[in-house]
Every structure is written in structure tokens, then in C-alpha cells.
Amino acid sequence: MQKLDDFTHDIKKIFGERLKSIFIYGSKANANAQQTAGDTDIMVIAENITGDDLRKCAKPVKKWMGSCCMFDKEKNPLPIFMGEREWFNSVDVYAMEYSDIKENYNIIYGENLINNLTVKKEDLRLQCESEMKNLLMRFRKQYLLFSGDYKALNESLLVVTKTLNAIFKAILRLNDIEVSKSAFDNLNKIVEIIDLDKIFYEKLLCVKENHCKFSKTETYKIADEAIVQMDKLLEYINNM
Secondary structure, eight states, X not given: OHHHHHHHHHHHHHHGGGEEEEEEESTTTTOOTTTTSSSOEEEEXXXXXXXXXXXXXXXXXHHHHTTTOTTOTXXXXXXXXXXXXXXXXXXXXXXXXXXXXXXXXXXXXXXXXXXXXXXXXXXHHXXXXXXXXXXHHHHHHHHHHXXXXXXXXXXXXXXXXXXXXXXXXXXXXXXXXXXXXXXXXHHHHHTTTSOOOHHHHHHHHHXXXXXXXXXXXXXXXXXXXXXXXXXXXXXXXXXX
């Protein structure tokens, strides 16, 4: 993919020998060139990163993201830049994210700084609990703020669904159960080990995948049930 080649070339020129690795992670990691065009997560790891480095990287980053044109069909998320020591020292803090990366990545340039990483289960469980508690607290706040605006509340439910998918994957890994690329498959595995309302979560996924929409009445019913279900899920994680 030309856009990725251009980005890699520019970043190599900026960091020189200090550049350790560039890799794609996430759903596009093992896609072909055509499938990789757009919505691709990329990580840059260098020996160290200065303010001057970031200023120089701004132009290739904007080009990579597609900021040059409103109608660019190959828009990408903002790349993540990390120092080498920071990368290795963050595996405990970002245990959920590192677990995902280890299962799905593609080295574009430099060293493989992923293969030998070890994510400890205690770190994974702790972050899983923290993310779940934060998600529940945030949603309660949003319910208070958007109780009279069902469309805004609907958007909040979409954010909840995305985070729950990540939490489900962490729970499966903690139980030594293989994680699927399909959120629906992961849900099927989760309800086998936790007493959750499968139909409720299927409704959330249906809306997230743009297969259906909630009416005003449905939105409030789902929001009410979300609080109950998240509280139950938090209790399970606390007791793991």
C-alpha cells in the first residue's frame, strides 16, 4: 500500500537509527493491501521521542491520517508513538491492549518487539476490573446528563458496547478460552461462563453493526438494563 510505504519512509528519515519498529495491529494487521486501505492502527516505537521528533512527524502523520482531504476514503486513526523503554514498561498497565496486539500484528519495519512480551494474568484482571468500573461510572454520569436526550444516550450505549467487547475478550483470556474475531462469537462464549442476558447484548451489537436502531422507548429500556448487566459483570470480575 503506497500510503503505508510513504509513511514508513518518512518516519525512517526522521528517526534514523533510533527507529526500532513500525507495526500494524488490530483487525487490519493481516489484511491484504486493498483491505488495509483506511482505518488502520499503526504503532511507531523509537529509542526515544523528543518534541522536535513530533514536530517533524506531524506532516507525515497528517498525510497518513488523510487529513489533507475531507473525502479521503483511506482515512486512518492517529498513529501511536512510544519510546522503547516505555513500550516494555507499559505491558502491565495496558495488559488488555497488549493481549490484543500479541494476537494480531504485522511488523512493517524493524524489530519484532511483541513476540517475546508476556502479559501476566494478574495485570490483565486488574485492568479488566478498572475498565469495567470506569465504564459503569461513566455511563451513570452520561445517563444523568442525557436522560432527556435519547439520541445522545444512544451514542453513549455505542461506546459502552465497544468497551464491553474489549472486556469480554479479557475475561475469555483469563479463563484460557480462545478469543474470536467476531464479537457475536465472543458473546456466545461469555454467556457460557457468566449468567448474563444474551439477548440484551445481542441488541447492543446489532445497533453497533448498524443492523438495527433503537426507538426512544427502546433506548431507555436498554439503558436501564445496561446498568444492571454491567453491575453484574463487574461483580463477576471482582470475584475472579
